[in-house]
Amino acid sequence: MVEKREGVGRILVATRDIDPLELILWDNAAAMGPRMGGKPVCLQCLKPPKPGKLCGTCGWPVCDEKCETGYSHKIECDILAKSIEKPDFSKLDDVLEVYRCIAPLRLLLVKNKFPEIWERLSYLMDHNEDRVKDPELWNLYQDNVNKYLKVCGQEFCDEDVDRAVGLLWTNSFACASGGGQAIFPTFSFASHSCKPNCAHSVFPNKTLALQAKEKIKAGEEFTISYISTLQGLLKRRSKLRDKWFFECTCARCQDATECGSHASTLLCQVCKSPDALVTSTNPIDPKAEWNCSKCQQKTNPEEINAIENRVAEQMQKLAPSSMAEFESFHEDVALELHPSHYLMLLLKRHLIALYSSCLSSLELEDLERVESYCKCVDDAYNIIDPGYQKDRGSVLRTMCETIVSIYKVKKMIAKKRLADGVDNEEQFKKRVQDCCEVFQEAQKCLFVRVKKDPNDFSKFAVVQRRDVE
């Protein structure tokens, strides 16, 4: 249910104990549309459009006749057709600012047609008083939404248009593989945490499912992460500040070691000792200096940011399929970053994916290294993105296959040396059991993104929205 708490506003709270993987709620989008600030997409299915295929009525991109007459696009087609300014849809690879008007228009039409849905959004924040302080951003929306809708002959008042834009800006979630965004009246109350206990999936039929990743006790808050969890302290907090105007105070943000995960910890370049760790002196203050645990050498946060940006840029230049390039880069960066710094985790995760396709051809030494990468990433996930989640599932699957491969290679070596088996029966049993457990965990992780018909979820709903004054 939705509960109002001092200082944080309305939040989603468990009314009873929730098991891992349980479905918590499903929610219908109040409006769904193209991503504001994205590249052109088909106005019906929100997929990248085919070059030159435009709607016969309004002239905006659609896939085909089916999409042209689809329900979502139908709502706005006649309105867009009235525009005297026709946008140029010849460049489909560039961001097209006028696309910013579609989602707000759909939401404004919902306000007119289904005022009760608009009413349900009334408790959500729009951050307009913060957004107006950034004239460039504010005017971008004034030109492409407020003014463009007038060009289309729509007489919405500016207050409503600004409210619609602000609601979408602050509360919507990505869908349609990033090409779209949608706003959900109840789900929007789920707060952010940098170590979330829930995961969510958005379905093409405008439905969203919220699922528990781990055990959640009655009275506890349901949290999701608005951003990727594989990011460091400075990056995460600046993203949350810029887009959602808040200073995150989750447990991960309040601890310089990020709950012991060391996802942002650097190695001191003065002591050059592997246990000389550089962390923030006050993680919730973006201006606080960073400090070496051994020599007390101070580094300012701008320098930390510069190091992370440099490593991230170098990483992007590596050939994606080259194990050798990634391995040697990983070795270099290991002198600067903690083994579980988020950039090291990203490198390891990429290497795990590369190795997973050729495990059977690897030498024992390589296999053992892959296993250590898997363990490192899994350990970090258990802290910063705990419970069942898809990315952890892929890592665990490779871990399981690696363990099997290691065993096979060891057995072969033992055979060559004419020795007995590598394990006695007891050890062998234990190994098989461990492997089965890893495999089961992996399966559960992959199950967190349900791909079933979301209309079946009603019977699972365990939370109901109730507004508390």
Ligand SMILES: [Zn+2]
């Ligand atoms: Zn389409």
Ligand SMILES: [Zn+2]
């Ligand atoms: Zn049309």
Ligand SMILES: [Zn+2]
């Ligand atoms: Zn946080």
Ligand SMILES: [Zn+2]
């Ligand atoms: Zn030092």
